Amino acid sequence: MLIGVIADDFTGASDIAVTLAKGLPGEGGLQTTQYAGIPCEPAAADVEAGVIALKSRSIPASSAVEQALAACRWLLEQGCEQIVFKYCSTFDSTDSGNIGPVTDALAELLAVQSVVICPAFPALGRTLYQGHLFVQDRLLSESGMEHHPLTPMKDADVRRVLQRQSVNRVAHIPWQTVVAGSAALQKVLNDQPVRTLLVVDAISEHDLTTIGRACKGARLVTGGSGIALALPHNFIAQRRASGKQARAPLIEGPEAILVGSCSGATRQQILEHQKAHPVMKIEVRDVLEGNVGPEQLTAFIHQHQGNAPLVYSSGDPAAVQSIQQQYGREKVAEALDNLFGKTAQKLVAEGTRRIVVGGGETSGAVVSALGLVALTIGKEIDTGVPAMVSPGDKPLALALKSGNFGEKDFFARAVEALRGSAERSAVINQA
Structure with missing residues (x-):
């Protein structure tokens, strides 16, 4: 297994799983399996990407951290070289939410210095610009999500929301740096003096592809499912994966x-x-x-x-x-x-x-x-x-x-x- 994903709900897990399975157009993706919770047995030998679906989006931070660390340890035991923490593209998390604490804990376990934070999913109208999350042409806090019964999103500035949750430094990489290309972006990612959670702008799938390429070799990446668009490419380009077309599991019956x-x-x-x-x-x-x-x-x-x-x-x-x-x-x-x-x-x-x-x-x-x-x-x-x-x-x-x-x-x-x-x-x- 090359890539391991920790997803905070079941449908979010499916979302990023299909992103990894299809990969970039014309290139193919990874053989991907989704797991309902943390498996008790090792993964099958042909699995290249494993996605663990937790039910942790709205649970207390301490419980979410415990589950995420257990999932991460299992994925590492399967040989994963890159861990992805997947959360919702509308960053469903209040000030007492668990995205920050889980990210902090995974960064500590994996001993990483910088972590990408990018919930953007442009295909569904969720974009990140100047650190602010938009749903179509509305700020997240004006999109209807401010009335969510469990996680009302009243602040569209992901930097502020995350900093209120995290013990680590939160910084911002603007869109202008992203469009300069993956090499320039990778240099910024690698030049952080202390452990930093980096909120990275993305307004198109091309931006997400640039970010994914820049995350080559990164031990930990976080975001919505779009963050995984180019992650298979990094392994395919190294000839460590051949690039596969997702099989269509079709069944007759009621x-x-x-x-x-x-x-x-x-x-x-x-x-x-x-x-x-x-x-x-x-x-x-x-x-x-x-x-x-x-x-x-x-x-x-x-x-x-x-x-x-x-x-x-x-x-x-x-x-x-x-x-x-x-x-x-x-x-x-x-x-x-x-x-x-x-x-x-x-x-x-x-x-x-x-x-x-x-x-x-x-x-x-x-x-x-x-x-x-x-x-x-x-x-x-x-x-x-x-x-x-x-x-x-x-x-x-x-x-x-x-x-x-x-x-x-x-x-x-x-x-x-x-x-x-x-x-x-x-x-x-x-x-």
Whole structure:
């Protein structure tokens, strides 16, 4: 294994995993596997990039540090030469958040002097300029993220947010230095007198490619998934990896779509999906009061099999906040995670082979409930969302979508993207 990634949620892990798997255009990427949590066994010999998906984005800093260090040690045991700490491209982290503490701890463990900090993801409109994070043409603090129920982002200056979390010096590398090229940027990275977290501007994928090339040989890199664009290139250029095209893990069989995100993008995707497909809305209150459970969800999905049935608990932020205030945020989250996890278990036991999941927390709940340890990364369905397949005699095909990702017709396209011919399924079963 050459590159090891520590991701703070499941869909974020999928996002960077497909980035590593596809690599630069015309060049190919690395053979990539995503792990649900820290594995107990060594990685397969052919894995070139391993992505560990934690569920640590919103947990206390001390717990996040402990998990990240354990993940890093496992990746180092697999031979990783470069560690990437992946967080959200909207830098979801309050002043008491864990991005700074985790970065500090990894920098100490790996004995590095400078660390790149770059959450930018221009393909989805997240850019970093003069140290400020933008979503499309709005500052992060004016993009709607300032109202996020868990991590309200009220300051778009990544330098200030990070410095309030970190014990290390925080500095800035402006866009003008990035466009001077990877050699100039690498010199700045290498010339830090003390341990420094370097917030690096990026407004295009070309900038991210420049940053990735400049990170050749860096023991630790942090950022959104875009930071990984050129990292495979550094090993391919050294002929330490051949450059591979991601395999498409396609499976025949019944399908289901489970959605727990309340993002605006997901709500629009549900509205689009219900124009031509059956959709069932779950009232959170009914779940909490025991009136709705896995039996009702699976019955609806079986009734509409073959037409991409979708069940969802998504609601507008105000409604979600009201329920959280009445019942408690933790209780609501636990109830929905339990519902979707048990529903996924029941569906798979009854023959479902293709599952599309919307929402990071929901994705984590489903993967954990199904006991999936390693998922092979296939082709990209939509920006940042790969097709994935589980190992074994009865493989599952999955797509795990972060709340804000995907075009309006994502759910219908994702179900079809996971479909394969009987011949293709037989090949996967024999692999």
